[in-house]
Amino acid sequence: xxxxxxxxxxxxxxxxxxxxxxxxxxxxxxxxxxxxxxxxxxxxxxxxxxxxxxxxxxxxxxxxxxxxxxxxxxxxxxxxxxxxxxxxxxxxxxxxxxxxxxxxxxxxxxxxxxxxxxxxxxxxxxxxxxxxxxxxxxxxxxxxxxxxxxxxxxxxxxxxxxxxxxxxxxxxxxxxxxxxxxxxxxxxxxxxxxxxxxxxxxxxxxxxxxxxxxxxxxxxxxxxxxxxxxxxxxxxxxxxxxxxxxxxxxxxx
Numbered sequence: 001x002x003x004x005x006x007x008x009x010x011x012x013x014x015x016x017x018x019x020x021x022x023x024x025x026x027x028x029x030x031x032x033x034x035x036x037x038x039x040x041x042x043x044x045x046x047x048x049x050x051x052x053x054x055x056x057x058x059x060x061x062x063x064x065x066x067x068x069x070x071x072x073x074x075x076x077x078x079x080x081x082x083x084x085x086x087x088x089x090x091x092x093x094x095x096x097x098x099x100x101x102x103x104x105x106x107x108x109x110x111x112x113x114x115x116x117x118x119x120x121x122x123x124x125x126x127x128x129x130x131x132x133x134x135x136x137x138x139x140x141x142x143x144x145x146x147x148x149x150x151x152x153x154x155x156x157x158x159x160x161x162x163x164x165x166x167x168x169x170x171x172x173x174x175x176x177x178x179x180x181x182x183x184x185x186x187x188x189x190x191x192x193x194x195x196x197x198x199x200x201x202x203x204x205x206x207x208x209x210x211x212x213x214x215x216x217x218x219x220x221x222x223x224x225x226x227x228x229x230x231x232x233x234x235x236x237x238x239x240x241x242x243x244x245x246x247x248x249x250x251x252x253x
Contacts, residue, residue: 031059032203034193039207041180042214049182052209054105054191055175062197063107064166064174065114065124068209070101070158071187077149093145094134100185102129102153103160105176107168113196122194122201126150126161157181186211 034056041050054066078092106113110125119128131146153159158181166176178191189209195202 032193032195032205033057034205034207036178036191036207036209039209041184041209041211043184043186043211044214047182047184049184050180052178052180053175054178054193055173056193056205057172058174058195059172060197061171062195062202063113065107065110065163065194065196066105066166066176066178067122067124067192067194068101068103068178069099069190069192070185070211071099071189072097073100073185074098075149077145077152079145079148091141092135093137093142095145095149096132096134098131098149099129100187101158101180101189102126103164103178105164105166105178107166107174110163113199114201115199118196118199118201122192122204124194126159156183158183158185180211184211186213 034054037053037055038050041052056064058064075095075098076092077095079090081090104124110119114124116128119125123129131149133142133145137145150159154161164176164178166174168174189211191207191209193205193207195204
């Protein structure tokens with residue numbers, strides 16, 4: 001509750017400040033001013049997700065679309081085939097430089113805001129997201145693997161098909177709460193705010209968001225990465241000790 005209160009006070013302060021600056025600031029930002037309440041999401045041991053407030057102002061009556069893209073990564077998708085009564089991985093494809101996280105927010109349904117050509121140009125919406133594939137596949141196979149990737153990412157809460165509603169306060173001010181799940185990938189995220197009017201993008205503003213592990217979990221991860229063999233030996237030793245202690249306890253009982 002306290003965090004939500006701080007976020008609300010922060011947004012109110014920013015909006016009042018933007019109004020006080022007047023047309024000079026609006027002109028400097030080409031008619032669009034936007035920011036987020038937190039530029040860092042810290043993942044700790046007890047991390048259960050986070051909410052980030054995005055807010056801003058536009059110079060004229062127009063629609064707003066926000067896209068959030070996670071750090072790029074390579075993802076392998078494989079197709080299972082039944083061989084001798086056993087399901088095994090057979091053919092597959094590698095998607096290169098795809099966003100590890102993708103979601104969006106808008107003031108109205110996308111089909112009512114922008115034509116397909118504009119959405120394709122700016123990759124607005126999952127159906128317009130560019131997902132490069134490696135390997136020789138037919139058009140039908142490429143489409144099947146693409147759908148499989150999107151479906152898997154949706155099951156992990158990392159891709160979102162439905163857009164979050166952006167709320168306007170009056171004719172110029174807007175705000176939206178962006179939710180990030182507990183299994184959020186780390187890295188640098190890119191938040192893009194599009195000002196759309198008459199089916200065209202008038203202005204675009206980009207804002208970085210850092211998602212990073214901190215505290216004990218971050219130290220363990222760094223140790224495992226830098227000293228993988230030693231980390232593996234320690235993990236095996238801990239498992240053996242835990243097994244022996246469990247055997248002793250249950251034998252006494």
